[in-house]
Structures are given as C-alpha cells and as structure tokens.
Amino acid sequence: DAGITQSPRHKVTETGTPVTLRCHQTENHRYMYWYRQDPGHGLRLIHYSYGVKDTDKGEVSDGYSVSRSKTEDFLLTLESATSSQTSVYFCAISPGQVLGGYTFGSGTRLTVV
Amino acid sequence: EDQVTQSPEALRLQEGESSSLNCSYTVSGLRGLFWYRQDPGKGPEFLFTLYSAGEEKEKERLKATLTKKESFLHITAPKPEDSATYLCAVHSGGSYIPTFGRGTSLIVHP
Numbered sequence: 409d410a411g412i413t414q415s416p417r418h419k420v421t422e423t424g425t426p427v428t429l430r431c432h433q434t435e436n437h438r439y440m441y442w443y444r445q446d447p448g449h450g451l452r453l454i455h456y457s458y459g460v461k462d463t464d465k466g467e468v469s470d471g472y473s474v475s476r477s478k479t480e481d482f483l484l485t486l487e488s489a490t491s492s493q494t495s496v497y498f499c500a501i502s503p504g505q506v507l508g509g510y511t512f513g514s515g516t517r518l519t520v521v
Numbered sequence: 522e523d524q525v526t527q528s529p530e531a532l533r534l535q536e537g538e539s540s541s542l543n544c545s546y547t548v549s550g551l552r553g554l555f556w557y558r559q560d561p562g563k564g565p566e567f568l569f570t571l572y573s574a575g576e577e578k579e580k581e582r583l584k585a586t587l588t589k590k591e592s593f594l595h596i597t598a599p600k601p602e603d604s605a606t607y608l609c610a611v612h613s614g615g616s617y618i619p620t621f622g623r624g625t626s627l628i629v630h631p
Contacts (some may be wrong), residue, residue: 426523438605441618448623449623450608450621450622450623450624451565451621452621453618456618468598480523491607498564499609502524508567508570509555509557509567509568509569509570509610510555510567511567512557512564512565512566512581513564514562514563515562515563
C-alpha cells in the first residue's frame with residue numbers, strides 16, 4: 409500500500425515468545441493505529457499514537473505494548489504471545505482524527521502455536 | 522457506547538444486478554461515517570466519508586447515502602471486480618476512535 413508498509417507479512421511463533429510487528433509510513437501522518445481483525449469481530453483497535461512517544465490504549469490492549477520513537481515507525485509488541493493473539497494485524501495512518509478516512513497497511517498474519 | 526450493524530452479512534449478485542448494503546448506527550453525535558472496501562489478504566481501502574444526513578457520495582458504480590440512523594452503499598450494475606468485503610465505520614463526538622462494523626461480503630458472479 410502506498411506510503412505504509414508492515415513487516416513481516418506472515419509470522420509463526422510459539423506460545424510464550426515475544427513478537428514485534430513493525431509499521432512504517434512515508435506520509436508524515438501524525439496518527440498511527442494498530443488493529444486486529446478476527447472473524448466475527450471485525451476490526452478492533454489495540455493501541456494508537458497521536459505523536460512521537462504519545463500513545464494510548466484501544467479496546468483490546470491487554471497483552472500488547474507499543475512504541476513510537478520516530479514519526480514514521482510504530483511498533484507493536486506481544487510480550488509473551490498466546491494462542492488467542494493469533495490474528496491478522498493491520499496498521500493504519502491518518503493526518504487527523506476525523507478528517508477523511510484511514511490508510512491501512514497490507515496486514516501481518518500472525519499464528520501463535 | 523457506539524454501535525454499528527451491517528447487513529446483510531453476505532450478498533451474492535449476478536453481474537448487472539443492482540443492490541444495496543446497509544449500515545445502521547447508534548452514536549452520540551455523528552462526526553463522520555466511513556465506507557471501506559477490503560479485498561482478501563489486503564487491508565481496507567478507504568472509499569467515502571459522509572458527515573451529515575442527506576449527504577451523498579459517488580465513485581464509479583458505488584453511491585453512498587446517509588440518514589440520521591443509517592447509511593446505504595448502493596451498487597449499480599455490479600461487475601465481478603466489485604466482489605469484496607465492504608466495511609462501515611462511524612466516528613462519534615464521544616470518542617476519538619471510529620467504531621467498525623463487521624462488514625458485508627459481496628460476491629458478484631459473471
């Protein structure tokens with residue numbers, strides 16, 4: 409997707425191991441978001457950032473932490489992965505909170521075994 | 522608490538058979554309603570933002586409309602390439618974060 413890149417695209421990890429997903433943007437947008445998408449639940453917000461080092465929790469933040477040391481990078485860390493965190497993770501960016509819509513990345517499919 | 526309900530969950534159409542997808546919402550002061558398209562294995566792609574009742578937006582075969590309780594995404598003479606999941610999201614005055622619906626999966630048969 410133009411201006412936003414997620415890595416890795418796919419990952420399989422074992423229960424109890426730490427995992428970090430990366431979101432990189434080239435749009436210089438202020439807001440960045442991490443969502444997870446699961447069948448029957450739709451998109452659910454994990455954490456978001458409204459500036460460098462400024463982050464806040466979403467509706468499903470337990471077991472996740474985030475960091476944003478640069479405008480362009482937003483990292484999502486699963487401190488100790490569990491099978492319930494098997495999901496597709498999407499990063500999104502926006503210039504403002506309500507203006508227009510979000511631009512989403514292509515997603516990371518994470519499987520915890 | 523903001524609520525968004527999309528219907529139907531799945532819709533199968535023949536090419537050229539027009540139809541509508543529904544997004545019903547309950548929010549405390551609507552600031553914006555968004556429609557996205559999501560293809561399998563990809564992230565959602567932004568289509569439209571609607572801000573007030575009576576507003577309409579169009580893009581190719583898609584037309585989005587908004588009332589005080591719901592939004593419709595009308596698809597006129599769909600083609601197989603319109604097959605995707607369509608997501609609706611609402612942004613209310615009570616939250617800085619939009620609430621997403623679960624989506625409608627549309628399949629258009631040639």
